[in-house]
Amino acid sequence: MIWHIALKTDWVEAQTSGDYRISTRGMTLDEVGYIHCSKPEQIEGVAQRFYSDLSELLLLEIDPGLVDADIIEEPPAPGVEELFPHIYGPLPIAAVRSVRQWTKSETGWRLPDQGPENATALSEPFSA
Numbered sequence: 190m191i192w193h194i195a196l197k198t199d200w201v202e203a204q205t206s207g208d209y210r211i212s213t214r215g216m217t218l219d220e221v222g223y224i225h226c227s228k229p230e231q232i233e234g235v236a237q238r239f240y241s242d243l244s245e246l247l248l249l250e251i252d253p254g255l256v257d258a259d260i261i262e263e264p265p266a267p268g269v270e271e272l273f274p275h276i277y278g279p280l281p282i283a284a285v286r287s288v289r290q291w292t293k294s295e296t297g298w299r300l301p302d303q304g305p306e307n308a309t310a311l312s313e314p315f316s317a
Contacts, residue, residue, distance in 0.1 A: 191226040193249040208279035223275035236298035255284035
């Protein structure tokens, strides 16, 4: 599984269109060329760096086998050595196995000790 951090409004819009087309906060797939995703161990860091001003996010659990587009592990920017999964096309709603609300704790964005696989510790599934 791979993961994508989403804003509620973006996910609700995807429910209407049938696919998700947001690359990262404030930028679309068309603007960037791919959808930024993370491995479980990368999610907290991404949330801390790019979503620290927010208090609630959605965490999309994606089954790569249900994504028609290429998924390539590569650096998110020049000079960065860490590799992240990037989806080079729209994300079909059917490829998203779960959507969880994620609320920032007093110490910042923290997942339960076992990461997003411990979904029951995050919250009930989100529904629009």
